[in-house]
Amino acid sequence: MAKVLVVDDEPNIVLSLEFLMQQAGFEVVTAEDGESALDRVAEGAPDLVLLDISLPGISGFDVLERLRGDPDHARLPIIMLTAHGREVEREKGLALGADDYVTKPFSTQALVEKVKTLLSEVS
């Protein structure tokens, strides 16, 4: 069973994503900020990360950069989530090596599809 790491500082958003991923048949771990996201990755490598950009402390971009800098996680599928609808952020995220970029509020179905596609591509 694939493992998905959900990172967001809004408890209700984490709650919804957790439910959606479990419903799609994935194991879910959660984190509320960048530091604990990196901890979760270190504890047990997830197969995919849903990563919010504006996090307290180190931001989603920082987390992305660090994971991509680590050879173990260079190819780990990462989907960025953001409440900022700005084009520059999307480009920055993709340039830093994110696999996809989703703007809040998002379509739950489309998100679940994206996760499934990315996971099947890897395996």
Add this chain to the structure above:
Amino acid sequence: MRSEPVILGVAFGYLALLFLIAAWGDRRAEQGRSLIGSPNVYALSIAVYCTAWTFYGSVGRAAQFGPSFLLIYLGPTLAMLLAPFVIRKMVRIASAQRITSIADFISARYGKSSSLGALVALIALIGITPYIALQLKAITVSHAVLVNYPEAAELRLADEPFWLDKSFWVALVLAVFIILFGTRHLDASERHEGMVAAIAFESLVKLVAFLSVGVFTVFVLFQGPGDLFARVAATPALAERLGLDAVPGGATGWAGMLVLAFLAFLTLPRQFQVLVVENVDERHLARASWLFPLYLLAINLFVIPIAMAGLLLMGGDADPDSFVLTLPLAAELQGLPLLVFIGGLSAATGMVIVETIALSTMVSNQLVMPLLLRSRRLHLGGRGELAGWLLGIRRVAIVLILLLGYLYHALIGDAYSLVTIGLVSFAAACQFAPAMLIGMFWRGAHRRGAALGLIAGTLVWAWTLLIPGFAQSGWLDAGFLEHGPLGLAWLRPYALFGLEGWDIYTHSLLWSLAANVGLLVGVSLFSRQTPLEQTQAALFTEALHPQLLQSSLWHGQTTRGELGALLDRYLGSAATARVFADAAAGEEEDAAAPASPAQIARAEQALSGALGNASARVLINSVVRGEALDLESILSILDTTSETLEVNRRLEQKSRELARASEELRAANERLRELDRLKDEFVAMVSHELRTPLTSIRAFAEILRDSGELPEEKRRHFLDVVVKESQRLSRLIEEILDLARLESGRLTLNPQRLDLVALTRHSVDAVHHMQEDRGVALEVAIEVEVAPVVGDPDRLEQVVINLLDNAGKFADEAEPRVRLSLVRHKNHYRLAVEDNGPGIAAEERERVFEKFHQIQRPEESPDKRRGRPRGSGLGLPISRGIVAHLGGRLWVEEAPHLGGACLIMELPQAPAQTP
């Protein structure tokens, strides 16, 4: 009667009498009953112009060159006729600026330049020394004639050691006398009333003595003027010698001598002293302008008769400079020669006293003080110590000046007649005239031009008069007089640039003034004045303007304490009291109070009177901060007099306005850009904040729609989230609208008189339940019965609830405590809400009022924060906006009781209700 002890006794007795008069004059001045408050005394004091040179030398010059001696007195007569235009202006400037000497005057005119003042002082010292030597020579010679007659009065200066030389002792005695006389006072101010009284007395003595000889000669030795003139006419050689043609240099010589005397009368340091510095009342000039010429006429009346008589009776080889003494001696009179000796003594001492005091003031104020102040070694601790220093410096200067005079006399005094030495000094003093007179009438005259003109003029003077004098005394090889230096004929001192056939004074005057004026005008045309110099130039040139403010206007700031300490230190406490005399009763003790511009100006004037204006400015600048002068207000008064200035000023004003407008435009543009940037940022933030609850709402709505069967409990939970997030969304929108209204000023407040105590209790009740649910312990300490304020009750409640809510959120997790207090503070009420949380770092305290600012609590573990309510980041900015609208303040401090953060709202007490 002519024995040495009698002569010495009479001389010292006369000096003692002078001293008594001076002491009396000073006493009266201290008592406020001035002895010299009379135009007659003023006119007599100006007669210090008539020195031993007049007393003995005029007869000598008349015997040699006929009536040319009169020119020396026609010059001053001309100057007195012009007094309403020239001297009145000098007097007015000097009293407004507390000028202490001509060096001070010129330094003040050119921007209170201390270097220019020092230059003038130096030139005066060099140029006037021969003149003092002349007086020493006159006293010594007249004494020798009196004692030795009928033997020739031989002076063999070079052969005798100086301690056997009488003139050395004369110099020393005079130095001691002048020290006693001119520097008795601890109050080192520019005026010497006692001295003026004594000088006026001396003028009477010398006039009476001279008239006595004249009357004796004409009416006793001869049978009246008719007899005398008939005897002269009978001797053709004599008649020719006394004719108008005997004047050296012909017509140019006449003109040159007249200009020389005219200028020197205004610029000689002693004349400037009595004419300008010691003038107590400008109106005295009116009478002096005819009384002083009358005095000159009286003292010259008998010059030609005495010269004629001397030439007729004394034989060809007698010294004409001594005729005044030798005529009564030859008649074997006893009393009259002694009276003549006293008259000559009074003429000489009067000059030496005033000249030495004027020069010593210059030396102390323009040469020594600026150096001491600059070197910062002058640490004067106690009160009024400076006065002691100043007097000390002046005393040393007096001794040195007289010794210098003696030295000149001993080295080259023999080579010249009295008149010749005097004219050399006249020509030196004339070098001050361009800087002084042009500076008084032409605002454009510049410091650099004045300095270069002075230097050039003085060098030409030295080359054409001073150095040839040394040569003629045998101290230099006289060859260059004939052939020019290094054979350069055009540089011959008496025929510069080939100008021959002029008498040496006119020749020197022409070239030195040409160089002086040429450089002054030329350099000034191409130099820019500093603001201070501009101001001073305006104050000088417009001194007679009726509306002119008579002192510089200070714009800087200092406290009365600082100013007082400065004055105390330099002038003593009496002067300090005078400066602050206008302070209201009880106010003078307040050292921290700011000194008024008038007080600063008075302080500067007081210091100027003692130290000279340049040093005074340095001292004032050391305690006054900020812009020194208000040039605009001075110039604006003067506009009416100068069209050019007006145009200039308008142009300047226009260009300043233009610059200001474009600066404003640039600033406005900058502000707009900043606002635009802030707006973008705000829109981005708002969009981010709105998207967050919207994301949860949409996600759960879709989950509920797409996941067919959900356990009832989950379904309810998800629906609950949707409802809560919707509420959060609408609250957020409400707050954003509030904020927008606050910032655009359209927030409608409904201010009314209300009781903050009641309102606070109401708010506490409203949040009570919520706080209890969170386990927050709320303590309320309202220390006033009633707190009337003016405010919008709904909005104020919103603020208080927001503060309580925030405090609850940021209180300690384990044992949350919140304390609300309401106290009265002066005429305000302070409502403080504090918590026992971690508090807010000092540098963060203002940032919590920024829009969407989220307080970070990095030390808290993420797990703990889960479920903790998040603020929108708008509550505090809105609260602050509301409080500000109601005339109050909202800020953060450290909590005094619970140790966390403390938010304080302060509202003004409502005005008492009229029943």
